[in-house]
Amino acid sequence: MASIDAETKAVEKINDTSATSAPVSDSENGASSPEIMAASDIYIDPVEEKKALRKFDMIVLPQAFIFILLNYLDRSNIGNAKVFGFATDLNLKGNQFGNISTLFYVPYILLETPWVMAVKYYGPNKVLAVALICWSIVTISTGFIHTYGQAVAVRMLLGVCEAGVAPGFAFIFSTIWDRKDTAKRVALIYFANVMSGAFGGLFAYGIQSMGARRGIAAWRWLFIIEGAVSLFVCGGCWFSFPNSPENAWFLNAREKEIMALRKRRDVAYKGDDEFSWKWAKLACTDPFIYAASLSFFCSSVAIFGFGTFLPTIIKGLGFNDLQANYLTIPVYMLGGLNLCVCAYFSDKTQNRGIFLFTMPIPVIVGYIIAAASPVPGVGYFGMFICCCGIYTFNALILTWVTINLQPDYKRSVGVPFFVSLGNLSGLVASQLYPSSQAPRYVMGNAVSAGMETLAVIIVVGAWWILRRRNQLKEKLIAEGVTDNGLEGDMALDFKYAI
Structure with missing residues (x-):
């Protein structure tokens, strides 16, 4: 709110001077006048541009989907492992399983921003490949642990390795596609999350049916096999993932030229390649990011609990261990379908607010249904309703923040900073379903419902911040002001998507 007041005062100050006051110097706005003028004169054939971007859709998106799918699969499989022996074999007591899940988020939250800044500085194919290979090795190692302390150690190491994956891909997508087409691509992150739940349940069902082999328990095989698959698949990231849009190996010479021209044309939105700490400062002091993060935090309490404990929740509704794993599959499939539909129409209508306001309702x-009803079938039906909105809201709010930050360096700090603040919810969510609350876990379900309610209230406040900023800019433009003396997305020529 203080920032909004400051903006209002800035408007009043400008109004006191001439509406045609001199613009700020080139050194202040981060780009030289020749660059700006050159960018405004650039014309790119839309047919050729669309053809080049289609290659990214065909080559980059499938790889990103596989990487993110395996990332979430190797993270959430601990929930499947719990229902067939993980906690018993490690002799976990009290809420030690919840502690294992909680401590994963400590390094995960701390390292998200450094990981994404490294993606921007060194390129995605180098940075993400290191992360993907390392988390695969840690996942395999989890199949050989025997104590609570070892479980804590491997989960914290997993948090170190996986910290930059989701926000890193959100940032990468924003450097390739335009703002109006971003939701469908960022939704891919959460679609992979949903599908990891479905495939995770299916895979866990197969492993559980297999039973112990060669003296190794089924839950251990779950980590070993999934980690090995990730290591094999992700090893190709070194060679197949492009390091920058304008130098992608699958583009021909003309298409590379087009992507380079797009970079020059969009310099006002994406910025140049010269890093400045001022963008980090602006990202970390933007009240919009804090408001959106608080909403993301509340909704993520529900989503982390859902993803980690869904098999446990279903088992608590009265189903057996085997059923608890395969009954997660149709729940996730419905959630994935709803996510794709909402992401498509969010981009098509360019209306973000209506989806952000309605998706928390289911x-x-x-x-509430799961918490209130003791009937297994009714509680299971509640999980279907819940999944219709739980991933969609998080995908769209991440998109919303990503497309409303400029330039790239502010985005490379602001997006993971936003995600990090939201992921603090993992420290809470992992404590909501202690074994003492079995079988119905009323507390966890009730708290998740309450936090989702707060999420929709707070997102209205974040929406108001952007709406107010747009109104102030429109007022200045109507009065003939050409420069408000601010930078990045706060500059006069940037309109927030609401």
Whole structure:
């Protein structure tokens, strides 16, 4: 709110001077006048541009989907492992399983921003490949642990390796596609999350049916096999993932030229390649990011609990271990379908607010049903309703933040900073389903419903911040002002997507 007041005062100050006051110097706005003028004169054939971007859709998106799918699969499989022996074999007591899940988020939260800044500085194919290979090795190692302390150690190492994956891909997508087409691509991150739940349940069902082999328990095989698959698949990232849009190996010479021209044309939105700490400062002091993060935090309490404990929740509704794993599959499939539909129409209509305001409603209803009804079938139905909105809201709010930050360096700090603040919810969510609350876990479901309610209230406040900023800019433009003396997305020529 203080920032909004400051902006209002800035408007008043400008109004006191001439509406045609001199613009700020080139050194202040981060780009030289020749660059700006050159960018405004650039013309790119839309047919050729669309053809080049289609190659990214065909080559980059499938790889990104596989990487993110395996990332979430190797993270959430601990929930599947729990229902067939993980906690018993490690002799976990009290809420030690919840502690294992909680401590994963400590390094995960701390390292998200450094990982994404490294992606911007060194390129995605180098940075993400290191992360992907390392987390695969840690996942395999989890199949050989025997104590609570070892479980804590491997989960914290997993948090170190996986910290930059989701925000890193959100940032990468924003450097390739335009703002109006971003939601469908960022939704891929959460679609992979949903599908990891479905495939995770299916894979866990197969491993559980297999039973112990060669003296190794089924839950251990779950980590070993999934980690090995990730290591094999992700090893190709070194060679197949492009390091920058304008130098992608699958583009021909003309298409590379087009992507380079797009970079020059979009310099006002994406910025140049010269890093400045001022962008980090602006990202970390933007009240919009804090408001959106608080909403993301509340909704993520529900989503982390859902993803980690869904098999446990279903088992608590009265189903056996085997059923608890395969019954997660149709729940996730419905959630994935709803996510794709909403992401498509969010981009098509360019209306973000209506989806952000409505998607928490099925989450709230679903959790209330699960908390209130002792009937297994009714509680299971509640999980279907819940999944219709739980991933969609998080995907769209991440998109919303990503497309409303400029330039790239502010985005490379602001997006993971936003995600890090939201992921603090992992420290809370992992404590919501202690074994003492079995079988119905009323507390966890009720708290998740309450937090989702707060999420929709707070997102309205974040929406108001952007709406107010747009109104102030429109007022200045109507009065003939050509420069408000601010930079990045706060500059006069940037309109926030609401």
